[in-house]
Amino acid sequence: MDKQAEMQPNSRTVNGNEEEKQVSKKALKKKQKEAEKAAKKAQHAQQQSAAEPEDDYSTGRYGNLPIIQSKERVDRCFAEVKDLNPKLKDEKVWLRARVQTSRSKGKQCFLVLRHQKWTVQALICVGPNVSKPMVRFSAAISKESIVDVEGFVRTVDPKIEACSQQDVELHCEQIWVVSAAVPRLPLQVEDASRPEDSEELATVNQDTRLDNRVIDLRTTTNQAVYRIEAGICRLFREYLTKQNFVEIHTPKIISAASEGGANVFEVSYFKGSAYLAQSPQLYKQMAICGDFDRVFTVGAVFRAEDSNTHRHLTEFVGLDMEMAFKYHYHEVLHVIGELFVNLFKGLRDNFQDEIATVNKQYPSEPFKFLEPSLVLEYKEGVRMLQESGVEMGEEEDLSTPAEKLLGRLVKAKYDTDFYILDKFPLAVRPFYTMPDPNDKRWSNSYDMFMRGEEILSGAQRIHDPEMLAARAKSMDVDVEKIRSYVESFRYGAPPHAGGGIGLERVTMLYLGLDNIRKVSLFPRDPKRLTP
Numbered sequence: 252m253d254k255q256a257e258m259q260p261n262s263r264t265v266n267g268n269e270e271e272k273q274v275s276k277k278a279l280k281k282k283q284k285e286a287e288k289a290a291k292k293a294q295h296a297q298q299q300s301a302a303e304p305e306d307d308y309s310t311g312r313y314g315n316l317p318i319i320q321s322k323e324r325v326d327r328c329f330a331e332v333k334d335l336n337p338k339l340k341d342e343k344v345w346l347r348a349r350v351q352t353s354r355s356k357g358k359q360c361f362l363v364l365r366h367q368k369w370t371v372q373a374l375i376c377v378g379p380n381v382s383k384p385m386v387r388f389s390a391a392i393s394k395e396s397i398v399d400v401e402g403f404v405r406t407v408d409p410k411i412e413a414c415s416q417q418d419v420e421l422h423c424e425q426i427w428v429v430s431a432a433v434p435r436l437p438l439q440v441e442d443a444s445r446p447e448d449s450e451e452l453a454t455v456n457q458d459t460r461l462d463n464r465v466i467d468l469r470t471t472t473n474q475a476v477y478r479i480e481a482g483i484c485r486l487f488r489e490y491l492t493k494q495n496f497v498e499i500h501t502p503k504i505i506s507a508a509s510e511g512g513a514n515v516f517e518v519s520y521f522k523g524s525a526y527l528a529q530s531p532q533l534y535k536q537m538a539i540c541g542d543f544d545r546v547f548t549v550g551a552v553f554r555a556e557d558s559n560t561h562r563h564l565t566e567f568v569g570l571d572m573e574m575a576f577k578y579h580y581h582e583v584l585h586v587i588g589e590l591f592v593n594l595f596k597g598l599r600d601n602f603q604d605e606i607a608t609v610n611k612q613y614p615s616e617p618f619k620f621l622e623p624s625l626v627l628e629y630k631e632g633v634r635m636l637q638e639s640g641v642e643m644g645e646e647e648d649l650s651t652p653a654e655k656l657l658g659r660l661v662k663a664k665y666d667t668d669f670y671i672l673d674k675f676p677l678a679v680r681p682f683y684t685m686p687d688p689n690d691k692r693w694s695n696s697y698d699m700f701m702r703g704e705e706i707l708s709g710a711q712r713i714h715d716p717e718m719l720a721a722r723a724k725s726m727d728v729d730v731e732k733i734r735s736y737v738e739s740f741r742y743g744a745p746p747h748a749g750g751g752i753g754l755e756r757v758t759m760l761y762l763g764l765d766n767i768r769k770v771s772l773f774p775r776d777p778k779r780l781t782p
Contacts, residue, residue, distance in 0.1 A: 289393070289434055309382035313389070315428045316399070332369040335416045339404040346371075346400050346421065347429065349469070351440060355390035362389065363414060364400070364421070365440075368474035368608060371416040372407075373400060373423050380424045388426075395432035395440070395466065401425035415471075437463045444470045446612055457768060464773060464782055472612045475605035476770055479598065480758045482605075484549060486597040487570050487752075490590050496545040496572065499538055501531035503551060507732030514555045516565075527553035530751055532683070533736045535573035536712055539747045540739045547572040552751075557777050561766045562704060562756060566775040570757075573712075573749030580685070580695045580711035583748035587709065588624035588671060591699065595620045595669070598761060606762070615763025618668050618701075625661070625670040629693075632672050635660050646676040646692055651704075658703020673697045675710075682726040683719060685711035695748070701760035709750025716740040 330344040348364035348371075355361070358377035363370055375381060375389040392398065402423035410417040443455045443466070460467040467473060488498065504518070504525050516527040531548050538546045552569035572590075576582040595618065598606070633645055636653055639660060643653065661670050677686050677694040687693035696710030713719040716737050723730050723737070730737060758770040768774040773782060 283435075287435075307382050307384045309380065309385040312380060312425045313385045313427065315431065319429065332364065332366040332371050332416065335371050335404055335419050335421070337406050337418050339419070340406050342404050343401065344404060344421075346402075348398065348400075350392050350394055350396050350398055352394065353390055353392065355386065358383065358386060360386050360390040362392075364398070365469075365471075368471040368478075368605075369416065370414040370471075372411050372414050372420040373402065374420055375423045375426060385426070389423075392426075392428060393432045393434045395436060395469070396428055397430040399425075399427045399429055436466065438466055440466065440469050443467050444472060444612060446614075457766065461768065461774065461779065462782070468772070470612075471608055475608035476758065476762070477772065479602050479605050479609070479762065480754065480770060482598060482602050483594060483754060483757055483761075484568075484570070486594045487547070487590070488549070490593045491545070491547045491572060494545065494586065496547045496574070497543050499535075499543070499546045499548050500550065501528070501534035501548055503528045503553075505533075507729065516553050516555045529554060530569060531571050532681075532751070533733065535571060535749060536683075536714075536747065537736065537739045539573055539575050540714075540742070540744045544575045544745075545573075549754075552753075559777055562759070564755065564767060564771060564774055564776055567756075567767075567771070568754035570752040570754055571749065573747055575745040575747045577746075580746075580748040583709075583711075584626070584671065584673065584697055585623070587699070587707070587750055588626070591669060592620060592622050592624060594757075595761075609762050609764075613762065613764055613769075618761050618763070619662075619666060620669040621665065621667045625665050625667050627661070627670060627672055629672055629674045629676070632657050635664075646678065648676070648679040654700065654705060655703040658700055661700075662703075668702050669700065671697055671699050680710060682722045682728050683710075683712050684722075685713050697750075699750070701757065702763065704756070704760055706756050706760060707750045707752045709748065711746065711748040714740055714744040714746055 327345055330339075330346055332346065332348055335344070335346075346364065346366075348366040351363040351365040351370060353360060353362050360375045362373040362375070364373050375386050377383055377386055400421065400423045402421040402425070404419050405422050406418060407420050411420060438455050438459055439453075442453045443460060445452055445454050447454055455467070468477075492498070504520065505528050506525060515529055518525050518527060530552055531550065535546055535548065548569075548571050550569060551566055553566050554563075555565065556563060572587070574583045574586060599618075630645060632649075633643060633647075636643060636657055639656065641653055641656065649657070658668075662668060673696075674687065674693050675696045675698065677684065677692060680694050680696050685695040687695060694710060696708075698705050698709075699707040713722060719740060720730050720737050723733065755767050755770045758764075759767050762770070764770065768776075
């Protein structure tokens, strides 16, 4: 179970006493000097370029474009960096990209141009159409500036190992600055792309990354991470749609705490108060009562938990589903298990390049799973922990250390990073969880785990209004505030079950990352509300 106070920040946790490796003062001073040197170099190059207009036969082939205000249409076809390959040998193309690095020597300048997660080397060399002032201008373009270049695609031997397009480079005859970046950047993309345990070269700590998120997102690693995350959403939608689920959109402003707890954000609502939804739980169930039978939703979830850990956010993306069943909630459990198998297969088969890109900066073991998914009863999991020396009662909730240990024990015994734990103690589940019919100490509920951490919590829901109201009262939930929810079951409700998944947590654990902030576009936690 994922509880508010179950874990303290570890030595790698950010925004919660996490101690990350900081860029050394020496490295910072070095970067500052390099930036100042680059600024002086740019100024000198511009002065030289201005002083030699009579010798500049490349006039009209380079410079700074005026601000693009959609004044006119330009009939120009642009190629993409990712599409540059030997098949385009000797073809002339236009390209728009960022300047990642530049290196000049004498009569030539080498640029690495980047668009999203692809890079190519560009050469500007003095020749019939390229003057010395044009080379100096190119060398003075600040890193991260956006440029338009025209040039010929040339094959190269040996390969250019530093670029994604290793078999070709671009020999440029025009270069125009579309949008110039300031010479002194708050962080360098190449520094943000290095492994955090790099000892010889500068790295960037997580707070600096998040304070300057727009630049940090430009790294090839982040470009890959968010394509994988988008893939998880797409695979989730595609699988459930094929299983006849209907996508719905539930309210995020609600009248009462949907989970019955205190961890909610209260907001002003005209002359009264409202809350940001902790989950779409109640509305998923009401949709089932409305005869939708199978529903899912993707949307923001809010948790007012003061947890500064590696896996908690105050706002995250929830992937939720709910399903009516005929006689046993395992009908739903197995659908969810198949959903994850389909998801893991889809990532493995369709995102190999992105996974490899992430692994270059953040190495991890390949994710393993079984088909069908492994299902263990809670009591069996507790027994495995007890046999390994953990002292805990059979009906006691799992702590975070116990979760992680159980994950390691399951991996060692069954060789899987994903498994399902079924039949949790009733006392540790929400009020709407159906009790086990044979023993009221247990419940018809389940959690699912990746690499020893919970990523889904679900159960059969109570669909009898009297039982539901009694359970709510027993757990100090104000029944009046959820009256419409309870009443929805008075008009005939099918038995149903479901679960909720945290998108960021699935992405983090599949990739073997150590912090959820690495997979949240603009993370929100108790100490961060910007950018």
